[in-house]
Amino acid sequence: MQLEPRLQTPLWMTVAAPVAAVVIVLLLCGGLIAWAGAPLVDSYIALFKGAFGSKFALAETLVRATPLILTGLAAAVAFRAKLWNIGGEGQLYMGALATTYFGTGLVVLPAPLMIPFLFVVGAIAGGLLLLVPALLKTKLKVDEVVTTLLLNFVILLLTNYLLFGPWKDPLAMGWPQGAPVVDSGILPNLIAKTRLHGGLIFSLIAAVCIWLVMSKTKWGLEIRAVGLNQDAATFAGIPINKTIIRTALISGGLAACAGVTEVAGTKEYLTLDISPGFGYTGIAVAMLAGLNPLGVILAALFIAGIYNGADSMSRAMDVSNYIADVITAASLLMVMLAVMLTRMRIRFG
Amino acid sequence: MDFLDMFLNIGFWAATVRMATPLIFGTLGELICERAGVLNLGIEGIMTTGAMVAWMWVYQGGDLWTAVFVAAAFGMLFGYLHSIFSVYMGLSQHVTGIGITLLSTSLSYYSFRMLLPGVTTPPKIEPFEAWPVPLLSDIPVVGEAFFNQSPLTYCAFILVGVVAYVLYRTPMGLAVRMVGENPLAVEGQGIDVYKVRTAAVMVGSAFMAVGGAFLTISVFDAFYFDMVNGRGWICVALVIFASWRPGKALLGAVLFAAFDAIQIRVQQASSTFIPYQFYLMMPYLFSILALIIMSRKAAYPKALLVPFRRGQR
Numbered sequence: 001m002q003l004e005p006r007l008q009t010p011l012w013m014t015v016a017a018p019v020a021a022v023v024i025v026l027l028l029c030g031g032l033i034a035w036a037g038a039p040l041v042d043s044y045i046a047l048f049k050g051a052f053g054s055k056f057a058l059a060e061t062l063v064r065a066t067p068l069i070l071t072g073l074a075a076a077v078a079f080r081a082k083l084w085n086i087g088g089e090g091q092l093y094m095g096a097l098a099t100t101y102f103g104t105g106l107v108v109l110p111a112p113l114m115i116p117f118l119f120v121v122g123a124i125a126g127g128l129l130l131l132v133p134a135l136l137k138t139k140l141k142v143d144e145v146v147t148t149l150l151l152n153f154v155i156l157l158l159t160n161y162l163l164f165g166p167w168k169d170p171l172a173m174g175w176p177q178g179a180p181v182v183d184s185g186i187l188p189n190l191i192a193k194t195r196l197h198g199g200l201i202f203s204l205i206a207a208v209c210i211w212l213v214m215s216k217t218k219w220g221l222e223i224r225a226v227g228l229n230q231d232a233a234t235f236a237g238i239p240i241n242k243t244i245i246r247t248a249l250i251s252g253g254l255a256a257c258a259g260v261t262e263v264a265g266t267k268e269y270l271t272l273d274i275s276p277g278f279g280y281t282g283i284a285v286a287m288l289a290g291l292n293p294l295g296v297i298l299a300a301l302f303i304a305g306i307y308n309g310a311d312s313m314s315r316a317m318d319v320s321n322y323i324a325d326v327i328t329a330a331s332l333l334m335v336m337l338a339v340m341l342t343r344m345r346i347r348f349g
Numbered sequence: 350m351d352f353l354d355m356f357l358n359i360g361f362w363a364a365t366v367r368m369a370t371p372l373i374f375g376t377l378g379e380l381i382c383e384r385a386g387v388l389n390l391g392i393e394g395i396m397t398t399g400a401m402v403a404w405m406w407v408y409q410g411g412d413l414w415t416a417v418f419v420a421a422a423f424g425m426l427f428g429y430l431h432s433i434f435s436v437y438m439g440l441s442q443h444v445t446g447i448g449i450t451l452l453s454t455s456l457s458y459y460s461f462r463m464l465l466p467g468v469t470t471p472p473k474i475e476p477f478e479a480w481p482v483p484l485l486s487d488i489p490v491v492g493e494a495f496f497n498q499s500p501l502t503y504c505a506f507i508l509v510g511v512v513a514y515v516l517y518r519t520p521m522g523l524a525v526r527m528v529g530e531n532p533l534a535v536e537g538q539g540i541d542v543y544k545v546r547t548a549a550v551m552v553g554s555a556f557m558a559v560g561g562a563f564l565t566i567s568v569f570d571a572f573y574f575d576m577v578n579g580r581g582w583i584c585v586a587l588v589i590f591a592s593w594r595p596g597k598a599l600l601g602a603v604l605f606a607a608f609d610a611i612q613i614r615v616q617q618a619s620s621t622f623i624p625y626q627f628y629l630m631m632p633y634l635f636s637i638l639a640l641i642i643m644s645r646k647a648a649y650p651k652a653l654l655v656p657f658r659r660g661q662r
Contacts, residue, residue: 002658003439003658032459086443136640136641136644140644140645142644143640145388146582149582150579150583150586151633153579153630153633154633157627157629157630158630160626161627164626165624280451284448284451287444287448318466320458323459325451325458325459326455326456326459328451328455329451330452332444332447332452333445333449336445340438340439
């Protein structure tokens with residue numbers, strides 16, 4: 001078996017490959033749904049309705065897509081530079097911790113200042129968390145995959161300590177949750193009677209900004225060059241370490257903003273389960289989008305739809321909602337494969 | 350808290366050996382994969398799968414030893430899947446590894462929920478009993494600490510020697526090490542690089558799954574979600590700490606388990622002065638510290654992370 005590069009990739013293939021991959025995944029996962037004894041077509045209809053079938057369902061999907069866009073962007077930016085930031089989950093919690101520290105009474109500003117302030121302190125906290133592995137990578141050649149992964153556990157334990165200890169809200173009937181964010185820090189509601197909040201606007205703006213930075217600026221070019229070929233980048237006079245540090249600050253900051261949108265938007269206070277693995281799912285979002293910042297929006301919508309749809313399907317059909325995690329993981333692998341096959345062809349023998 | 354007392358305590362050493370066992374399996378498994386040039390970040394999920402299927406096998410009435418082999422078979426299955434993406438297709442080993450972890454974890458959770466719907470408290474099984482080695486377990490202190498363990502623990506220690514022997518003393522081991530250093534040279538010898546790498550990833554993944562199985566059918570008697578809890582990632586760190594050598598991997602795993610055992614004992618002995626979450630952070634922080642100390646000297650297998658494409662240089 002041999003792989004050889006295609007001389008050119010037709011446009012239809014670039015578009016069809018990810019779609020075909022997702023269709024294959026849904027067919028394969030149909031086997032799991034059939035195993036659960038649920039009717040296949042009805043189940044997928046229930047999933048689709050739960051994801052996009054009503055104004056309420058659509059709003060919930062957008063609420064879920066908001067942090068996924070941000071963690072997806074975080075992974076997309078870092079992976080472009082081949083900085084393997086698998087610590088999105090920890091950085092998200094850093095953003096959530098910063099929001100709780102500054103946003104629950106320590107600083108009170110009018111809303112037009114308070115909300116940007118929370119995003120800034122959150123992003124700084126997340127950026128600083130990823131700065132540690134990035135510095136260890138550039139100065140001491142310590143592998144960033146393992147350090148970012150391990151820091152996730154450290155930050156979750158820190159959150160656990162704070163919520164069971166000094167930050168526990170005495171008015172929360174004994175639940176381990178933080179004090180509510182002050183009124184001026186709450187992200188405004190976008191559609192009445194839904195949970196949809198201004199975090200969505202922020203994440204869409206972030207996606208466009210990152211797209212502009214990555215495709216139109218010197219910074220973006222440097223980040224991509226470092227990811228493609230470090231030797232060539234060095235030869236071209238691009239400061240490798242500086243670029244990696246810069247990428248780390250942007251990536252960590254983006255993931256942390258997802259923590260801000262969850263604490264100041266969706267929940268309005270910090271809990272231990274503020275993120276059901278948004279940091280890890282962000283990696284799947286980024287790969288589904290082919291690391292394209294605008295594609296991240298679509299990929300996040302799709303994944304968010306799968307999760308919300310699976311929740312309502314599990315209620316209607318008795319299929320465990322872990323099916324959403326299976327679909328996400330399988331899509332990640334299958335889309336990578338499909339995208340590669342648009343660039344390479346397999347020759348047997 | 351008297352440290353001397355703790356080190357003379359049989360329970361401390363027995364716990365160290367017990368806690369080292371899953372780490373030894375996982376670290377050896379990761380070491381074999383990386384020696385063949387493939388970073389296997391599927392480890393965390395493969396351990397979870399091993400823990401789930403072994404437990405489920407026993408819960409459904411299966412035999413404990415068969416459960417170990419069932420876990421190993423599932424490990425190999427996911428190892429094979431990993432190698433299709435990372436070895437044959439040459440995709441990013443980082444991302445495919447995370448993908449395999451997400452996939453194997455979610456499939457395990459989904460299957461657990463589907464096979465046991467509506468279970469709130471995790472049901473229990475009858476796990477491996479301690480198996481005292483004849484004669485050796487009669488040695489005072491040492492015997493009780495080291496030779497009165499689960500049979501899987503003995504397997505882990507024996508496996509270290511077997512892996513070291515195979516890697517350094519057999520043609521097969523040479524082939525594995527060479528595909529991790531210079532795959533083109535191996536190709537020149539008429540050996541199929543793809544097959545050697547795939548075999549190494551499958552065997553390594555089987556070890557990881559058995560490490561996970563040890564958790565559910567030896568230490569504990571039930572399967573909990575999130576029970577692997579970063580042990581897989583710690584194994585990845587331990588491989589670097591061990592400079593990709595089986596003997597040092599054993600040393601690293603035991604040292605790490607000893608720190609863990611100390612941490613638990615200090616935590617129990619001390620008053621509420623330091624919150625328990627900070628003790629629980631220790632294993633992760635130790636791993637990072639170990640990486641920092643060892644990274645200067647780290648001599649990665651030269652072809653690690655480099656996909657091999659036949660007919661291309």
